[in-house]
Amino acid sequence: MTKGSTALGAAAPDPAADSVPILEAANITKRFGGLVAVNDVTFAIPRRSIVSIIGPNGAGKTTFFNILSGLYRPSEGIIAFEGQNITRRRPDQITALGVARTFQNIRLFGTMTATENVMVGYHARMKAGLFRSIIRPPMTAREEWKTRARSRDMLKFVGLQERALDEVSINLSYGDQRRVEIARALVSEPTLLLLDEPTAGMNPQESERLTDFMIRLRDERALTILLIEHDMKVVLGVSERLTVLDHGEKIAEGEPDEVRANPRVIEAYLGKQG
């Protein structure tokens, strides 16, 4: 396994390694036919930080996310995760390396229970193949049992009630569905977590709890988090760095206060004045 997969909670703090960004994307361009959804974006995520991508609707944020997680292949550009080129890797390979994600519109497996959903998230760390699944030797039975226990612990960690653990996921409340999605991503032992609008549809109290939770993940589990978010209170509350996309281009980058004062950002959000 790579160094990245053991980093969760157990990595020895290495000041030299800390200065290397966990993920670097260089000159990423994505074209859909004639439409340029992402245009020449260069971007880096420092280790153990929370970085946000913001921008108006249709700015290419989610497309950029899908490129990072392997769902889209970029038309141009290179992505490196932990120093490895992952530009042409499949999504499942990228997940196995230690990148996990959630979706803007929740994409749980509707007919599975909360626990089963999270168990799917652990797929890449399990070993049972076709024959072991059929014969089920003790090691496979143990693996299955441990995965279940681990998934349930993760669900409790993200704040799901005991009685919701075996509930079919479509019957869960909206907030619980978001929690299950985050648990499903976290259980795969990522070092980089991609959250696509995690507070969409949440009330202010819930958003605030999620903000605290993200900070806890970074501090206690040494996670790096990349966030797409519309709620400025959340963005300014957690992010060390902001990147602003508009029409697929990066128009600003930096610390929250700098970005907030940037005239191009104000223009993108509010339109040109005068």
Add this chain to the structure above:
Amino acid sequence: MSAIAQARANLTPSFLRGERNRRIAGRVAAALLIAFVAILPLFFPLTASFVNTSTIALAYIVMALGLNIVVGFAGLLDLGYVAFYAFGAYSMGWFGSAYFVKEGSEASINLFAGPEAEGQVGIHLNFLLVILAAVIICAIAGILIGLPTLRLRGDYIAIVTLAFGEIIRVVAVNGEQIKIFGYELTSGKKGITPIDIPALPGYGTLPIQDFNLRPWYWLAFAMVLLVLFVNIRLRDSRLGRAWIAMREDEVAATSMGIPAVKTKLLAYATGAAFGGMSGAFLGAYLRTVNADQFEFSFSILILAMVILGGLGSIWGVVLGAAILSYIDRQIIQETGPNLLRDLGITIDASQLGFGVFGFLLVVMMVLRPEGLLPERRRKLEFEEGVGTGSESVFEARAT
């Protein structure tokens, strides 16, 4: 979420005791059913037509459970399943008869094929070895047909697999003209016959079908038990979860670390392997392998069994396969024609088969679209419209 589903969810006992009781009750019921089916032929004469029908029904159950892995678990609509019946049956024909022989040649290969095949020309492998060969050949064929469908979904997979099934049938029909090392690939509609009578280790050669059907019935029953076991184990495994996840939302599944290609191909290979196993058995049981057996309608018959019982529901598929087998063999091919003849109606009742199956499926779709014994997930899909994400990862990545 609907109020009804909410109410039902509240009524379902989720505490452990209730679930454990239900699981024990289920196991007892399964054990009783298995015991009953095992002793069933003892109540009938040695060569009763009911035992004959039941043996074929058991072989069809094996196929339906195999197709259930592909269609029910992994959600890949396969309309060419008959191809694996053909591969399995021809494996039996090739490796268990005097088929591969040249004029005047004495060449023979004989591997534990029992005293019957002693001194015969051609290739004669032991029945179990042929089954193994059929399983391997079909698993490979399953992967080969699976490969071009990987980028497709839903209806498009159905079309490609349908075409594959037809290609295999046409090749089988015209196999007389296809010469490999001077041997004909198949003997087309003339058929390869007779097939060796299986010899099982520890039992010896099975009796001829005209004499005693019971050992054949039990052999088929043993295959059903094996396939049931594999189905149940796979359903409750890492791989089974991956199939269901892929079926419901391929994009989310791959983002959670499930390799799409490998997972789908494993479903195709496993499903095909059981089609081949059952095909090889049927080749030996019917004692002939004939290109007429591999019509497209056979794929539909097996698929109808899976749908009637309930996609993805193991016991449902067993029930659906049993019902349709008996309707097909007993009512349409025996009782029906006799009844019509007695009534003085002179039409070919076997041609009515499609009408009967069509009518049954329409009735099912109206009254119970989720199947006779629906699986919990499928029921949710029907009631709540969950799952069935329509995006394909490959589509997204190709652009």
